[in-house]
Amino acid sequence: METKITVIGAGAWGSTLAFLAEANGHQVRLWSRQSSSTLADVLADAEIVVSAVSMKGVRPVVEQVKSLEIGKQVIFVTATKGLDASTTCTPSQIWQAAFPANSVVVLAGPNLSKEIQAGLPAATVVGSHDLEAAKLVQTVFNSGRFRVYTNDDPLGVELGGTLKNVMAIAAGACDGLQLGTNAKAALVTRGLAEIIRIGNHWGAKTDTFYGLSGLGDLLATCNSPLSRNYQVGYGLAIGKSLTEILTNLEGTAEGVNTSQVLVHLANQQGISVPISSEVDRLLQGNVTPQAAVNSLMLRDVKPETHLP
Structure with missing residues (x-):
């Protein structure tokens, strides 16, 4: 089934994730600070929101998204790898604190963007306390060249x-x-x-x-x-x-x-x-x-x- 996905962060990794989801037939909107569309516009009707911004950008993006009306059914996927300098929190902890009623999924693995964009095979893991959410994200990105596993230890x-x-x-x-x-x-x-x-x-x-x-x-x-x-x-x-x-x-x-x-x-x-x-x-x-x-x-x- 087609899923509506918004990817926040149009860098190498965000663009790669958007490409993988789009190749699987999903409706994908890619947004960055340089986009002509507003964040509110690209988040409208989104079922999955993927955050692929740098660690320094996580908290500002979370605050922007928090100011909008986001349904409790929306799944947040964080693909950022880092620790917040001011709070020492991980990206998923920042997202979960801002949206306690929503499922948060962590995506990580040996995923060098240039190799994936070149069509080379790769695998990754999606981790969440909500395994149903993790399984949905798994189906969105999994393909013959990008294998996705689930994990209950985000x-x-x-x-x-x-x-x-x-x-x-x-x-x-x-x-x-x-x-x-x-x-x-x-x-x-x-x-x-x-x-x-x-x-x-x-x-x-x-x-x-x-x-x-x-x-x-x-x-x-x-x-x-x-x-x-x-x-x-x-x-x-x-x-x-x-x-x-x-x-x-x-x-x-x-x-x-x-x-x-x-x-x-x-x-x-x-x-x-x-x-x-x-x-x-x-x-x-x-x-x-x-x-x-x-x-x-x-x-x-x-x-x-x-x-x-």
């Missing part, structure tokens, strides 16, 4: 997609320093352990992080020059300044903001985040890429897993 789905951006910056730096495959494998593996540790502390399920939105997204963004966060780490490792990198970047590298918010929260809550801490120090200009590597390598020895 926080885990969201955190996997958010926290891997910080690890992708580290991975880019690793490659920029030409540290080799062994170092990269160790970094990604320990990065996943760090993501799980954070996620468990905040109430997410471990199994979710071994899925597409966790390990899958981590592998994609830590190994592809198409990843903006990877590009940030790589650029820093070869001597570019953060300002220069971000100025020439196509789109937003959410890991830059996420690392600062994450490390602040982790320090407050006593969560060990050695890789994220070094990434944050690197982004703040307080350490060189090589010094960050040395700091991680010289940490006290310990068991790989926690003993009973």
